[in-house]
Amino acid sequence: MADLRASVPLIGPSLLACDFANLQREVRRLEEAGAQILHLDVMDGHFVPNLSFGIPIVEAVRRVTDLALDVHLMISNPGDYLEPFRRAGADLITIHVEAAPDPTGLLDRIHDLGAGAGIAVSPPTPVEALRGYLDQCDLVLTMSVMPGFGGQEFRPSALEKLRWLKERVKDETLLSVDGGLNLATIGPCAEAGADLFVVGTALLGHHDYGERLAELLSLVKSHSSVPNEPW
Ligand code: DX5
Ligand code: ZN
Numbered sequence: 001m002a003d004l005r006a007s008v009p010l011i012g013p014s015l016l017a018c019d020f021a022n023l024q025r026e027v028r029r030l031e032e033a034g035a036q037i038l039h040l041d042v043m044d045g046h047f048v049p050n051l052s053f054g055i056p057i058v059e060a061v062r063r064v065t066d067l068a069l070d071v072h073l074m075i076s077n078p079g080d081y082l083e084p085f086r087r088a089g090a091d092l093i094t095i096h097v098e099a100a101p102d103p104t105g106l107l108d109r110i111h112d113l114g115a116g117a118g119i120a121v122s123p124p125t126p127v128e129a130l131r132g133y134l135d136q137c138d139l140v141l142t143m144s145v146m147p148g149f150g151g152q153e154f155r156p157s158a159l160e161k162l163r164w165l166k167e168r169v170k171d172e173t174l175l176s177v178d179g180g181l182n183l184a185t186i187g188p189c190a191e192a193g194a195d196l197f198v199v200g201t202a203l204l205g206h207h208d209y210g211e212r213l214a215e216l217l218s219l220v221k222s223h224s225s226v227p228n229e230p231w
Helices: 002-006 020-032 055-064 082-088 103-112 127-136 157-166 186-191 209-222
Strands: 010-013 037-043 068-074 092-096 116-121 139-143 174-178 196-199
Touching: 010 209, 020 055, 020 209, 037 055, 055 068, 055 082, 068 116, 068 196, 082 092, 082 103, 092 103, 092 139, 103 116, 103 127, 116 127, 116 174, 127 139, 127 157, 139 157, 157 174, 157 186, 186 196, 186 209, 196 209
Parallel strands: 010 037, 010 196, 037 068, 068 092, 092 116, 116 139, 139 174, 174 196
Antiparallel strands: none
16 A cells, blocks of 8 residues: 555556456556556446446456556445455455445455455545545545446536545545546546546547556646645
8 A cells, every 4th residue: 555655646547448358458558558556346236237347357457467456346245245356356445335334344354354445435425424434444435427337427526525535534545536537527636636546438448548648647747736745
């Protein structure tokens, strides 16, 4: 976690938008583009109205890269899958506050497994729902789209949540935003205090990952809200 923290701002490519027929090549291209973390969207067709992938894909990605794996669990009963995803190679495991009756217990278990623990909030849920768990988190994720699909339009309501969280999370906590990020929407997220930016279609839909990642990163740096931030 300390390495990731020291490397912010971070662009986290979401593999949901990748060419799964060439998964290893996609990971290689993202490594060459300068990515330092990969975002893996696990969807169960129950917590969200879509099915994506599970343990075998996380294991496969782990086999071909040393990059940090940020596993975003959009599943009901996340407590049943913490150990399997950790064993599969997840470095960060993020659960949704809407899916966990007892987030505190789950966040502790993620830490006990030696992974970084994250909590996510969906657009309809007030950000205050995270208040009691912030101190336990290595990552706090604000969804800027309804979880379940890539390629959706960014919801500006996420900016207010980022500002509220920025004032309350620990300095070492990664403040992440996910959904609809592109050349137009990533700047306002940086101004609102985010430092880990999950990007799917706006990056993996571009012919040159290196060029696009550099564009996104320079927008983030030019819009940073934290004057004394070293970047
Ligand atoms: C949506 C996922 C996102 C998504 C981002 O539920 O959590 O990570 O893949 O993709 P874009 O950037 O295309 O919105
Ligand atoms: Zn995601």
